[in-house]
Amino acid sequence: MTQFELLPEWSPQAAVLLTWPHADTDWQPILSEAELVYAQLARAICQSAKLIVAAPAFLHEHIFTQLDGQGLTVNQFKLYPVNSNDTWARDHGPLSVSDGRSFKIMDFTFNGWGEKYEADLDNQITGTLASQGVFSVPVEASPFVLEGGAIEVDETGALLTTGKCLLNPNRNPTYSRQEIEAVLHKSLGAKKINWLDYGYLAGDDTDSHIDTLARFGPNNALLYVTCDDPTDEHFIELNQMQAQLQTFSNAKGQAYRLFALPWPKAIFNQAGERLPATYANFLIVNKTVLVPTYNDVNDAKALEVIGRAFADFVIIGIDCRVLIKQHGSLHCVTMQLPVGVVDGE
Structure with a gap:
């Protein structure tokens, strides 16, 4: 039987999906600020890939004006x-899997991070895009609850996730750990699963998504957040996370090259x-890495570390202070679509 596998994020991409903020979302009090960040992010994405924007029809002319203002063309x-x-x-977007010859889209169920928020419309977005001809490949809907921010895969097929998220009963309460692993193996082609037991960010309402804590890069790189302030509430647990990451290996049994x-x-x-x-919430777009920055003294160091892990990539910082006001950052608002899945690419 053909095995479909989730591709690492640095695989060739055709496009990136953005779901645009509007007045009926939690962005309403800071909508103009949020739209400016989205428009700047769109411009950065379009230097390396095409952009797909999901938004209510009545906003399209307004969004066109925003993107035109960034110098983007139709x-x-x-x-x-x-x-x-x-x-x-x-988290509500499509996950693209490949068997090496063809692709399909996995449309997992999105329940608002464990039914914390309304998500009925968001859960339909991938299906709606499919019905409008965005994808050139089949779409497989799944009742299994899974967000894209909860998983990372490397080039060997090893998958990295957190037990605080995937084992949380607010996602798939009837599934055991072994049954969850079986879904990850079957649907995403995971050859090995590394379960992270430690790590969290105050203010994060995703139950510790991995893309806020630790991320894979090419050539066996593993980047992760650290805290060097003993008085910070995260200090002990992030040091425990670092110690556990040092014990992890890829699907070939090789230890990772760690970047703090x-x-x-x-x-x-x-x-x-x-x-x-x-800083872990970066987006890889072909040979570019877009990195969230926060007008912080450590922004430059973060860009330097990511530049070492992605040695032949262009590294671009994007000010994400507005995005974290809604408890997410750059990677959280984007979803890449590999070459081979987008109609007319």
Whole structure:
């Protein structure tokens, strides 16, 4: 039987999906700020791939103006009429798997990170895009609850995830750990699963998505967040996470090349709640890495570390202080679509 596998993010990409913020989302109080970040992100994406934008039809002219203002042309992006509850494309978007000759789209169920938020519209986005001809490959819907931000894969087929998320009963309460592993093996082709037991970010409401904590890069690279302040609440657990990562290996039994990312200073919202600022939430777009920055003294160091892990890639910083006001960052609002899955690419 042919085995389909999830590709590492640095595989060749045709496009990146954005689900645009609007007044009926939680972005409403800071909508103009959020749209500016989205427009700047769109411009950066379009230097390396095409852009697909999901948004309500009545917003299309407005979005076109925003993107035109960034110097983008109509052959660089496409707008599709899609209704949404929110904008976190990483988690409601399609996961593309390949058997080496062909692709299919996995459309897992999205339940608002364990039914914390309304997600009925977001859960339909991949299917809606498919019905509008965005994809040139079959789409397989699954009742299994899984967000793209909860998983990382490397080039050997090893998958990295956190037990705090995938084993949380608010996702798939009837599944045992072994049954969850079976889904990851069958649907995503995971050859080995590394379960991370430690690590969290205050203000993160995803139950510790892996893409906020540790990320794979090419040539066996593994980048992860660190905290060097003993007075910070994260200090003990992130050091435990580092120790566990040092024991992990890929599907060939090889240890990873570890790259420690710095820790941005604590950022709080107006209510005094800490926001989940992390440099690990970067997006790989072909030979470019877009990195969230926070107007922090450690921004430059983060860009340097990521540049070493992605030695022949262009590294671009994107100010994401607005995005973390809604408890996510750059990777969370994007979903890559590999070459071979997009119609007319």
